[in-house]
Amino acid sequence: MNSTAAVAGSPARKPTDWKADVMQKRIRRRYAAERRFKALGLGAVLLSVAFLAFLLVTMVGNGARGFTQTELKLPIDFPHSTLMIDPAQLASDPDQALASADIEGAVAAAADAAFGEGGARMLSDGAWLTVQDAIRKDPNLINGKTEFWVPASTAIDLAAKGQPAPEPKAAYEKLKATNAVKTGFNPGFLTKADSTDPTVVGIWGAFKGSLLTMLVTIGLAFPIGVLSALYLEEYAPRNRWTDLIEVSINNLAAVPSIIFGLLGLAVFLNTMGMPRSAPIVGGLTLALMTMPVIVIAGRNAIKSVPPSIRDAALGIGASPVQVVFHHVLPLALPGILTGTIIGMARALGETAPLLMIGMRAFISAPPSGLTDPATVLPVQIFLWSDEVSRGFVEKTSAAIIVLLAFLLAMNGVAIYLRNKFERRW
Amino acid sequence: MSLAVLLAVILGLGAIGYFAARARAAAFSRGPGPRPHSLPGHHGWYVALWAAVPALLFVAVWSQVAPGLATDAMLASPAAQALPPAGMERDAILNEVAGLASGTLDAAFNPVSNTLLPAYQAAHTRYGVIGLVLAAILALAGGLFAWTRLRPDFRARTRVERVVMAFLLVASLIAILTTAGIVASLLFESMRFFSSVSPIEFLFGTVWSPQTAIRADQVGSSGAFGAVPLFWGTIFIGAIIAMAVAIPLGLMTAIYLTQYARPAVRRWLKPILEMLAGVPTVVYGYFAALTLAPLIREFGQAIGIASASSESALAAGLVMGVMIIPFVSSMADDSITAVPQAMRDGSLAMGATTSETIKKVLVPAALPGVVGGVLLAVSRAIGETMIVVMAAGLAANLTANPFASVTTVTTQIVQLLTGDQEFDSPKTLAAFALGLVLFVVTLLLNIVALRVVKKYREAYE
Numbered sequence: 013m014n015s016t017a018a019v020a021g022s023p024a025r026k027p028t029d030w031k032a033d034v035m036q037k038r039i040r041r042r043y044a045a046e047r048r049f050k051a052l053g054l055g056a057v058l059l060s061v062a063f064l065a066f067l068l069v070t071m072v073g074n075g076a077r078g079f080t081q082t083e084l085k086l087p088i089d090f091p092h093s094t095l096m097i098d099p100a101q102l103a104s105d106p107d108q109a110l111a112s113a114d115i116e117g118a119v120a121a122a123a124d125a126a127f128g129e130g131g132a133r134m135l136s137d138g139a140w141l142t143v144q145d146a147i148r149k150d151p152n153l154i155n156g157k158t159e160f161w162v163p164a165s166t167a168i169d170l171a172a173k174g175q176p177a178p179e180p181k182a183a184y185e186k187l188k189a190t191n192a193v194k195t196g197f198n199p200g201f202l203t204k205a206d207s208t209d210p211t212v213v214g215i216w217g218a219f220k221g222s223l224l225t226m227l228v229t230i231g232l233a234f235p236i237g238v239l240s241a242l243y244l245e246e247y248a249p250r251n252r253w254t255d256l257i258e259v260s261i262n263n264l265a266a267v268p269s270i271i272f273g274l275l276g277l278a279v280f281l282n283t284m285g286m287p288r289s290a291p292i293v294g295g296l297t298l299a300l301m302t303m304p305v306i307v308i309a310g311r312n313a314i315k316s317v318p319p320s321i322r323d324a325a326l327g328i329g330a331s332p333v334q335v336v337f338h339h340v341l342p343l344a345l346p347g348i349l350t351g352t353i354i355g356m357a358r359a360l361g362e363t364a365p366l367l368m369i370g371m372r373a374f375i376s377a378p379p380s381g382l383t384d385p386a387t388v389l390p391v392q393i394f395l396w397s398d399e400v401s402r403g404f405v406e407k408t409s410a411a412i413i414v415l416l417a418f419l420l421a422m423n424g425v426a427i428y429l430r431n432k433f434e435r436r437w
Numbered sequence: 438m439s440l441a442v443l444l445a446v447i448l449g450l451g452a453i454g455y456f457a458a459r460a461r462a463a464a465f466s467r468g469p470g471p472r473p474h475s476l477p478g479h480h481g482w483y484v485a486l487w488a489a490v491p492a493l494l495f496v497a498v499w500s501q502v503a504p505g506l507a508t509d510a511m512l513a514s515p516a517a518q519a520l521p522p523a524g525m526e527r528d529a530i531l532n533e534v535a536g537l538a539s540g541t542l543d544a545a546f547n548p549v550s551n552t553l554l555p556a557y558q559a560a561h562t563r564y565g566v567i568g569l570v571l572a573a574i575l576a577l578a579g580g581l582f583a584w585t586r587l588r589p590d591f592r593a594r595t596r597v598e599r600v601v602m603a604f605l606l607v608a609s610l611i612a613i614l615t616t617a618g619i620v621a622s623l624l625f626e627s628m629r630f631f632s633s634v635s636p637i638e639f640l641f642g643t644v645w646s647p648q649t650a651i652r653a654d655q656v657g658s659s660g661a662f663g664a665v666p667l668f669w670g671t672i673f674i675g676a677i678i679a680m681a682v683a684i685p686l687g688l689m690t691a692i693y694l695t696q697y698a699r700p701a702v703r704r705w706l707k708p709i710l711e712m713l714a715g716v717p718t719v720v721y722g723y724f725a726a727l728t729l730a731p732l733i734r735e736f737g738q739a740i741g742i743a744s745a746s747s748e749s750a751l752a753a754g755l756v757m758g759v760m761i762i763p764f765v766s767s768m769a770d771d772s773i774t775a776v777p778q779a780m781r782d783g784s785l786a787m788g789a790t791t792s793e794t795i796k797k798v799l800v801p802a803a804l805p806g807v808v809g810g811v812l813l814a815v816s817r818a819i820g821e822t823m824i825v826v827m828a829a830g831l832a833a834n835l836t837a838n839p840f841a842s843v844t845t846v847t848t849q850i851v852q853l854l855t856g857d858q859e860f861d862s863p864k865t866l867a868a869f870a871l872g873l874v875l876f877v878v879t880l881l882l883n884i885v886a887l888r889v890v891k892k893y894r895e896a897y898e
Contacts, residue, residue: 042790042793043790045790045792045793046790046791046792046793049792049795049796050693050697050791050792052689053689053690053692053693053696053697054693054697055689056685056686056689056690056693057689057690057693057694057698057706057710059686060686060690060710060713060759060762061706061709061710063713063759064709064710064712064713064716067716067720067721067724070724070728071720071724235608236608236611239604239605239608239609240605240608240609240611240612242605243602243605243606243608243609244609247602247605248609256613257609257610257612257613260612260613260615260616261612262883262887263616263880263883264612264615264616266813266816266817266879266880266883267619267820267876267879267880268817268819268820268821268822268847268875268876268879269820269822270820270822270847270850270851270872270875271619271623271820271872271875271876272619274619274622274623274850274854274868274869274872275615275618275619275622277854278622278623278625278626278869279618279622300615303611303612303615304612307612331594331595331598332598333598333601333602357715360717361715361716361717361718361719361720362717363717363718363719363822363823364718364822364823364826364847364851367851367854367855368850368851368854368855372855390717390719390823391719393719393720393723394719394722394723394823394826394827397719397722397723397726397727397827405727408723409723412720412723415717415720416716416717416720419715419716419717420712423712423715427708
């Protein structure tokens with residue numbers, strides 16, 4: 013440090029002796045600090061990645077079991093059961109006949125007979141529905157003795173999957189000894205809707221709600237977003253109005269999602285009187301939230317189209333609208349699509365604004381239209397996570413796996429599009 | 438039903454107009470005389486727009502007016518004598534008739550509705566037919582008018598493009614409308630709230646218990662709306678605990694990826710880290726509530742904090758911090774890469790090690806950008822909802838103990854608005870006041886952050 017003072021006038025300064033112990037020590041210290049800092053950086057990266065891995069492993073570990081269900085073999089001897097069903101009525105009006113027959117009681121009695129005292133409690137509360145569906149499909153069943161595979165209760169199910177609880181464990185071992193139990197893939201989880209009983213729930217209802225909602229969202233947000241981006245980037249004069257639009261869009265992109273939920277509640281539900289819990293309201297709300305994302309991505313994509321393309325088209329007589337729709341838009345489309353997919357992925361995982369517009373109701377049938385009450389996948393996850401029954405833990409994780417798989421696929425497509433069509437001019 | 442028919446008729450006429458005009462314009466270019474100004478397609482669109490747009494506007498107006506006209510016609514019919522005089526019952530019957538006619542109701546609750554139904558349906562059908570005929574006439578008239586203007590030298594392209602530009606302008610105005618809608622709805626409902634609770638009490642009161650009683654004489658019938666515990670909880674979780682996780686990890690990650698990692702490693706690690714931002718918040722919330730919260734409570738009890746809650750601020754804050762890491766990291770990444778290479782080279786040439794260069798040159802130079810990024814991250818964290826709804830508690834505590842349960846603004850908004858209560862109580866309106874505060878604060882944070890980042894960018898350009 014003092015060497016700088018000795019440049020002018022004074023005798024030539026002594027060169028630093030790098031071999032000296034002091035300097036060597038100093039260099040070693042500095043290099044050690046360098047290594048420590050680098051390790052710290054690597055540690056930060058690894059910690060973040062480890063957290064992601066921990067999250068995914070936990071979800072997959074819990075959720076893989078959610079796709080399976082334990083079933084019990086239940087023999088029912090219909091002619092000797094308490095089932096009161098009229099074969100003639102069953103042929104003419106099956107719904108009425110099945111509703112008035114006490115299938116639930118008959119199944120419970122059969123379970124008690126088959127598995128001993130308390131056997132009915134080993135079955136899922138929804139087990140009799142399986143029997144009802146079977147009778148509906150084949151009315152001849154009621155004339156004889158049949159064996160059904162019906163879903164087991166949560167306690168037995170968890171025991172079969174290795175949860176340590178002494179009483180159900182013993183019951184499960186007994187069942188296993190008589191070969192009356194199996195655990196296998198549960199197709200109902202992918203085809204049924206919500207239920208109060210974790211052994212018979214499914215995600216199809218919520219998934220269909222998500223699809224309908226996303227349909228509305230993309231149908232509104234994509235055209236509006238692309239047209240706004242085109243206007244702002246290609247035509248808008250520089251004036252106060254344009255500035256206002258730009259400021260609005262940039263702010264909307266940063267507004268917390270729950271505020272959009274409040275907007276949806278106040279405007280769509282209370283002022284316009286649209287139906288609660290409907291995919292169309294959810295779609296509208298999410299469209300307002302997604303649109304700024306698409307506009308910003310679209311503007312960047314349009315900006316990257318070189319001006320020479322526009323000049324060439326104008327030069328051979330195209331009008332400004334033709335220039336944009338025939339040349340600029342097609343060239344910018346891959347970038348716009350990438351932004352759109354990312355925005356849609358975010359909308360698909362969004363929960364809070366949908367809670368505000370009433371999409372947290374218990375819906376036990378898949379929606380059949382845009383105005384039917386519906387729920388969506390993330391909200392379904394939220395609702396199940398609130399359930400007390402322990403059987404819902406693995407179902408929640410399984411639903412999370414489905415949601416994550418979809419988001420991953422969407423992001424994968426976006427990255428693929430970007431890599432495949434990205435053009436450097 | 439009749440609306441679908443109307444739309445089909447109008448769009449059908451528009452399509453016919455398009456093809457007919459295009460064929461006619463195509464004949465221009467084959468015929469003698471000067472070359473036509475516009476392409477056949479432009480002529481086609483010109484006619485189609487004239488046919489469809491006025492008729493569609495008419496339908497939009499008519500669909501609002503027609504039900505009222507049908508009701509009036511029904512009231513004039515003799516069956517309407519049985520109606521009770523103006524009041525709630527009368528309105529209920531009228532609603533029921535409309536519901537029966539449109540098919541949303543299966544059976545009437547009030548027998549009067551059934552007697553009125555034929556009159557209403559007749560009027561409904563009559564006005565439906567009138568609307569259809571008027572719309573068709575309008576479409577034909579518009580189309581014919583446009584048709585008569587088709588000439589080789591007619592500037593159809595200019596006219597059509599003017600409409601296209603109008604569409605573009607309308608599309609971009611929707612952003613302004615949305616912003617205005619947010620501000621208006623929040624302000625309007627908040628005003629109603631502040632007419633029953635003073636803003637001073639709301640902003641500076643320290644007791645939050647929004648339960649309003651059903652009966653006036655019930656205990657705790659007057660809710661307390663002091664939002665300070667909520668603001669504190671939000672800052673504690675979002676701006677203190679979450680940032681204590683996100684800033685060091687995000688900054689170090691950005692430094693490692695930009696300065697140390699080889700390009701191949703960087704190409705792999707960056708998307709993986711961005712996955713953290715892509716995980717839905719409900720998944721983080723579930724993870725925080727189910728996996729992390731019990732661990733943290735056990736840890737708290739192990740180090741001697743008996744009151745450790747299973748809905749601790751720490752669990753929600755930690756998970757939120759992890760969610761924010763990629764956000765902070767990418768902002769820091771941008772500002773570090775924006776530091777001119779000459780500064781880095783200069784420092785290295787003087788013999789500084791890489792870490793010395795980073796600590797003494799790059800980070801100080803990039804600091805405004807990093808600070809701006811952190812502000813944006815804070816604004817995102819305090820607006821985050823699902824993690825705190827699922828993992829943080831509902832108790833409005835004013836405490837700095839990370840193992841205790843605190844509540845946040847967003848949690849309370851969800852709690853206040855997802856019960857079954859009438860919409861006019863101060864309890865539900867309080868949610869909008871909280872929303873307004875949240876909106877204003879995030880807006881200010883964003884404006885400040887963008888200004889900081891912009892100023893800093895200008896410094897190096």
